[in-house]
Each structure stands twice: as structure tokens, then as C-alpha cells.
Amino acid sequence: MKVLVIGPGGREHAIVRSLLADPNVSEVHAAPGNAGIGKLVPTHAIDANDPDAVAALAAKLTVDLVVVGPEAPLAAGVSDAVRAAGIPVFGPSKAAAQLEASKAFAKQVMAEAGVPTAMARVASNAEEAADALDTFGAPYVVKDDGLAAGKGVVVTNNRDEALAHAQTCFDVGGSVVIEEFLDGPEVSVFVLCDGRNTVALSPAQDFKRIYDNDEGPNTGGMGAYTPLEWAPEGLVQEVIDRVAQPTVNEMAHRGTPFVGVLFVGLALTKRGTRVIEFNVRFGDPETQAVLARLKTPLGSLLLAAAKGELDKAEELRWSKDTAVAVVVASENYPDTPRTGDRIRGLKKVDELEGVHVIHAGTKLDEEGKVVSAGGRVLAVVALGTDLVEARERAYDGVELVQLEGGQFRTDIGRKAARGEIKVAATNGSVTGTLPVTKAKA
Numbered sequence: 001m002k003v004l005v006i007g008p009g010g011r012e013h014a015i016v017r018s019l020l021a022d023p024n025v026s027e028v029h030a031a032p033g034n035a036g037i038g039k040l041v042p043t044h045a046i047d048a049n050d051p052d053a054v055a056a057l058a059a060k061l062t063v064d065l066v067v068v069g070p071e072a073p074l075a076a077g078v079s080d081a082v083r084a085a086g087i088p089v090f091g092p093s094k095a096a097a098q099l100e101a102s103k104a105f106a107k108q109v110m111a112e113a114g115v116p117t118a119m120a121r122v123a124s125n126a127e128e129a130a131d132a133l134d135t136f137g138a139p140y141v142v143k144d145d146g147l148a149a150g151k152g153v154v155v156t157n158n159r160d161e162a163l164a165h166a167q168t169c170f171d172v173g174g175s176v177v178i179e180e181f182l183d184g185p186e187v188s189v190f191v192l193c194d195g196r197n198t199v200a201l202s203p204a205q206d207f208k209r210i211y212d213n214d215e216g217p218n219t220g221g222m223g224a225y226t227p228l229e230w231a232p233e234g235l236v237q238e239v240i241d242r243v244a245q246p247t248v249n250e251m252a253h254r255g256t257p258f259v260g261v262l263f264v265g266l267a268l269t270k271r272g273t274r275v276i277e278f279n280v281r282f283g284d285p286e287t288q289a290v291l292a293r294l295k296t297p298l299g300s301l302l303l304a305a306a307k308g309e310l311d312k313a314e315e316l317r318w319s320k321d322t323a324v325a326v327v328v329a330s331e332n333y334p335d336t337p338r339t340g341d342r343i344r345g346l347k348k349v350d351e352l353e354g355v356h357v358i359h360a361g362t363k364l365d366e367e368g369k370v371v372s373a374g375g376r377v378l379a380v381v382a383l384g385t386d387l388v389e390a391r392e393r394a395y396d397g398v399e400l401v402q403l404e405g406g407q408f409r410t411d412i413g414r415k416a417a418r419g420e421i422k423v424a425a426t427n428g429s430v431t432g433t434l435p436v437t438k439a440k441a
């Protein structure tokens with residue numbers, strides 16, 4: 001089968017790498033790709049957010065499957081255009097992608113489907129925002145209602161800062177969702193969906209803040225590891241039963257079936273498992289770690305989802321190893337990242353046992369050298385027999401990467417490796433549903 005992968009980042013590089021390991025996949029193309037993807041497969045310089053351009057490329061290449069990586073093309077309707085051209089596509093329609101593109105929409109669907117999540121209110125002016133902040137109290141959680149690449153959320157004890165973030169969203173004509181604070185370890189679970197059926201991948205943990213010990217501003221994600229030895233038994237089943245399947249059922253019921261990955265971001269709180277957010281695509285950098293362990297051929301699996309045949313797909317098989325991905329970001333990320341710097345040492349990283357480099361914001365300069373081209377530049381991904389070994393290998397790799405001003409976290413997977421993550425005993429039970437309430441007019 002021939003596959004076209006849409007997107008420019010680390011997630012797409014990881015997907016391409018896994019597709020190339022699938023014996024049923026004969027040819028892979030990517031658009032627009034990055035320097036790492038370009039070393040593996042032909043890339044095409046089109047606008048990934050342009051539905052007609054993507055559909056035309058897919059038709060020209062006569063691919064059997066299009067895999068859409070990031071949220072922006074999904075929200076722009078790329079899947080709809082490809083589907084309308086009669087080509088199977090792994091990625092939700094524009095309507096279904098609202099589960100990520102609008103946090104308020106996601107909250108409505110969760111309420112309708114009985115999915116446990118944080119209590120929340122939508123606010124569209126300063127008065128409503130202040131009222132909602134005082135209802136829930138500190139720590140304050142204020143989320144830009146639209147797409148913000150993981151950077152639209154402010155969690156703070158400072159009420160003025162919370163109000164200021166809301167105001168910056170109002171100033172550009174937006175609204176915010178203000179929530180109760182969810183306390184407890186966070187987990188990312190990717191659930192493959194074919195419109196009806198759901199199959200969960202192995203849970204991972206992401207590190208959202210820029211600095212060690214979860215300090216500094218939120219980013220798209222600075223590292224990840226999987227599996228989670230400390231996760232309660234039955235967590236994945238609970239996510240399917242209480243979150244993913246009800247959501248998929250609700251979306252089908254609304255006439256906007258969900259095909260693609262439902263990314264369930266969870267907090268394991270004292271009061272039970274709660275959804276923090278939905279995304280409608282694979283997580284980045286979790287995917288780099290999760291796919292490193294997946295033994296089931298990826299192309300066949302994604303094609304089955306695209307065709308509504310996940311119930312016929314083979315059962316997932318996983319490596320016994322643990323995978324760790326450590327992101328190397330450019331100077332000044334997540335603010336205005338510095339770009340255009342040479343990246344050296346990558347060949348040496350790839351030579352390490354159990355280690356490989358996944359490119360994110362990279363490109364080739366005029367001389368054909370790899371340079372930084374984005375905030376998150378690359379991830380070093382390592383497999384090891386346990387988390388301790390995988391971390392050691394990943395950080396050995398990171399030490400070899402030379403990038404002026406490059407920054408990375410030194411504590412990816414550290415707490416888990418030390419056995420320091422505690423999940424409050426909830427017997428895996430979910431207590432109640434907390435629906436969204438509209439702010440007072």
C-alpha cells in the first residue's frame with residue numbers, strides 16, 4: 001500500500017518511520033515533512049492546511065491512505081477533502097475535529113456522553129471570567145477556547161495573571177474556558193477510532209512545562225515515556241468504557257463520526273479519573289515513544305481505522321521495552337524560538353544502541369546541512385529494558401546533540417524511575433459527571 005503522511009513535525013517523522021517498517025507498506029510520501037523525514041521518503045512542498053492541495057497530491061500519487069498528523073489541517077477540513085476524493089484517510093472531519101479546535105465544544109460532548117471531566121464555565125468577558133475564577137478558586141485554570149498548540153492554557157495561583165490571560169483572549173475576539181483545578185498525575189492515552197470501534201494504545205506520560213520539576217510556561221511537550229508501570233490496573237479499560245467509546249458513540253449519534261486518534265489527556269485525581277482535554281490527533285512527543293514500542297504493522301492498523309474496520313484489525317502487540325523521548329528545543333522556546341542554527345552530532349546519536357533521532361523543527365539549509373527551523377527541534381528516542389536504562393540511553397544521546405542555545409529537560413521519566421509517582425486510591429472508579437455550565441449572561 002502507498003501512504004501519504006501530512007505534517008511537518010516529530011510526530012510525522014515517527015509515523016513515517018513506523019510505516020516504513022510495515023511489510024504491507026510499499027511506498028510512503030510526506031508533505032511538507034522536515035529534514036529527517038526527507039532522508040527517509042520523498043517530500044512534497046505543499047501547504048498542509050490547504051484541503052484541495054492535499055487531496056490533489058493524494059490523487060496524483062494514487063495513495064491508498066492519507067494520514068493527517070497535526071490538528072491545524074484537520075480543523076481546516078483536509079480529511080473531508082481527501083475523503084470526498086474517494087481516498088481513505090486517517091484523521092477526523094472538520095466537524096469531528098471540533099473536539100480539539102473548541103474546548104467549549106469538547107465540554108458539551110463530554111457532558112452529553114457522561115464523560116468525567118473538570119467542572120468548567122465558558123466566559124467571553126472580564127466580568128464572566130472573574131465570576132468563574134472566584135467560583136472555582138485557586139489554582140486557576142484558564143484556557144483559550146481555540147487552537148493554541150498547547151500554549152493557550154494558563155494554570156496559576158495568581159488571580160491577576162489568570163484574568164490577564166483571559167483578557168488577551170477576549171482582546172482578539174475569543175472566549176475562554178475556566179475550570180476547576182485537577183490535581184494528580186497526568187496520562188496521555190491514544191485511542192484509535194474508526195467511527196464506531198475503539199482501540200487504545202499503551203498509555204504515556206508527557207512533560208508540558210519547559211523547565212525541570214514542571215516549572216515555567218507550558219509547551220507542546222518536552223518529553224515522554226511509555227509504558228507507565230505505576231498506572232492503575234484497568235486504566236486503559238476505564239478510558240475505553242467511560243471516555244472513548246461514549247465519545248465515539250456521541251459523535252456518531254450527532255452525524256459527525258470520529259475517525260482517527262482520540263487523544264485523551266487525563267488527570268488521575270483523588271476523586272477519580274478526569275479528562276483534562278481531548279485532542280484529535282497523535283500527541284507529540286508521546287507518539288515518538290509509543291510507536292517505538294508498537295510491533296503491530298502501523299499502516300494496516302491506520303487503514304483499518306480509516307475504512308471503519310478496526311474490529312477486524314489484529315490485536316496490538318508491544319515490545320517489552322520501555323521507551324523515552326527527550327525533546328531538544330531551541331533557545332527561547334516556547335516564546336519566540338531562535339532558528340537557523342546548525343545541528344551537529346545526530347549521526348553519532350543514531351549509532352547508539354537502542355537510540356534514534358526524530359526530527360521536528362528542522363530543515364536543510366542551502367548547503368544541505370541540517371538547521372533548526374522551529375521551537376521543538378528534535379527528540380532523542382531510546383528503548384531500554386526498563387525506564388532507568390531507557391533514560392540513560394536517551395540522555396547519552398542528548399549529550400551528543402550540538403545545537404547553539406538548545407534546551408532540554410533533565411527529568412523526563414525521572415520521578416517514575418524513582419518510584420515517586422503516587423496515584424490516589426480510587427479503585428479505578430469514576431465518580432460522577434461534571435457537566436459544563438454556561439456563564440451567566
Ligand code: AMP
Nearest residue numbers: 118141150153179180181182208276277
Ligand atoms: P490542555 O491544553 O487543556 O491540555 O492543557 C495543557 C496543560 O495544562 C495540561 O496538560 C495540564 O498540565 C494543564 N491543565 C489543563 N487543565 C487543567 C486543569 N483543569 N487542572 C489542572 N491542570 C490543567
Ligand code: GLY
Nearest residue numbers: 220221283284285
Ligand atoms: N504532547 C501533547 C500534545 O501533543 O498536545
